[in-house]
Amino acid sequence: MLIGVDLGGTNIKVGIVNQEGQILYQNSRTTNPSRPYPLIIQDIIEQIEGCVSQLNGTVEDIKSIGIGIPGIAELQTGNVIYCTNLSWYDVPMGEMIRTHFNKPVYIENDATVAALAESVSGSTKGLANSVFLTLGTGVGGGIIINHKAYSGSHGAGSEIGHMIVGENFYECNCGRNGCLETFTSATAMIRYAQKRIREGVVDTEILNIAEGNIENITAKVIFDSAQKGDQLATEVVERMIKYLSIGIANIHNMLDPDRITIGGGVSKAGDALLEPLREAVAKLAFCKGVIYGDITLAQLGNDAGIIGAAFLGESL
The missing domain is CATH 3.30.420.40 (ATPase, nucleotide binding domain)
Structure with missing residues (x-):
């Protein structure tokens, strides 16, 4: 057993x-x-x-x-x-x-x-090298090399969510500024949408769905609003994808995995996330002659x- x-x-x-x-x-x-x-x-x-x-x-x-x-x-x-x-x-x-x-x-x-x-039995089954990203309240990462889990020499590796990708308007829970999870997590999307609304963007489907209360905003509300063509929601999603593509391009350059798979609450956006993300990552490819590993959704859930x-x- x-x-x-x-x-x-x-x-x-x-x-x-x-x-x-x-x-x-x-x-x-x-x-x-x-x-x-x-x-x-x-x-x-x-x-x-x-x-x-x-x-x-x-x-x-x-x-x-x-x-x-x-x-x-x-x-x-x-x-x-x-x-x-x-x-x-x-x-x-x-x-x-x-x-x-x-x-x-x-x-x-x-x-x-x-x-x-x-x-073992999901989206990267049979592949020697893969990376898993979970986009939820924060951003977690897992690395598989030669079919084995890799977490570094001291057990502190694969902290992909704390890769520095830019300068942000708030600090990460780890105390640093610019961590990937402060740009690409559900929390990051919500905080950015709330920031823009506080700055005066009130004509938005996001607020309509949230019944006028910014505390009711979720990543799903933002993706649903973007699908309806809402300008602010589209801005939030595009910002998230921009920084997620930077993070994934860095993963490609460091590890060149067979596949990168995405799980967590944000992944429930499905093709609304994957299609623009694949396009954004392709534009950041270091070597145009290399066919980098695909980006897919995780399968096993809970x-x-x-x-x-x-x-x-x-x-x-």
């Missing part, structure tokens, strides 16, 4: 995955992140035991346990260096779970885990966390 754990700030999802990347059984609990970390880890242990029991297995049937977290961890030791959503710093989660089950435990960043899942985590041990 391969066990995959998707540990988020809202829910803990645990599943058993087969060698084809299919989830055989899964369960979920609310994280309640304000609790002491031993209680959350105990929940994970109980959920793993519950999954195994549901399939009439025993602990001996477990081959390895993988865990995806919204933070940075040491893959081999399982020590969580930090996990901001849970306010964890230097938490020995891997050691605690390994001691309980006496099985290998691997912990990795959730975007890297999602990249691995797409490589299942990616469990599937990718389960295969962490298999990818070493």
Whole structure:
């Protein structure tokens, strides 16, 4: 049995995955992140035991346990260096779970885990080298090289969302200015639209859909308004695509992957995002004689966390 754990700030999802990347059984609990970390880890242990029991297995049937977290961890030791959503710093989660089950435990960043899942059974299946970008509240990144997850020498690599691509009107949560996620995340799109409205752009479909309240603006509202030809919405989308294309062009130049796949809430825009993005990236190509990897949408959605985590041990 391969066990995959998707540990988020809202829910803990645990599943058993087969060698084809299919989830055989899964369960979920609310994280309640304000609790002491031993209680959350105990929940994970109980959920793993519950999954195994549901399939009439025993602990001996477990081959390895993988865990995806919204933070940075040491893959081999399982020590969580930090996990901001849970306010964890230097938490020995891997050691605690390994001691309980006496099985290998691997912990990795959730975007890297999602990249691995797409490589196993999703949009980049069968490709040796790929990059996954998740565009949501922030921007996460995962890198697959030679079919294996890559996160650098210190577990802090693949932070594509913090690639500097320009000067922005607000600071990133990391404290720097110009991070990719401050231009291309759903949060970035919303903040820019709100800024332009505060500056006096009030004749916009965005406000109509948001019922006049800028706090109701979402990335979907912006894309829907752009599809109707709204000038401000079009400006916001074009700005996002401009900087996302810069980030992707940089990825092409550094890694030259077989494919770049995009997930997260912003990816739900579908062709309204992909078509102009592909055109913008093509214009930034370093070598016109090279056919760079395509840009596609992720396929696994919410299942990616469990599937990718389960295969962490298999990818070493």
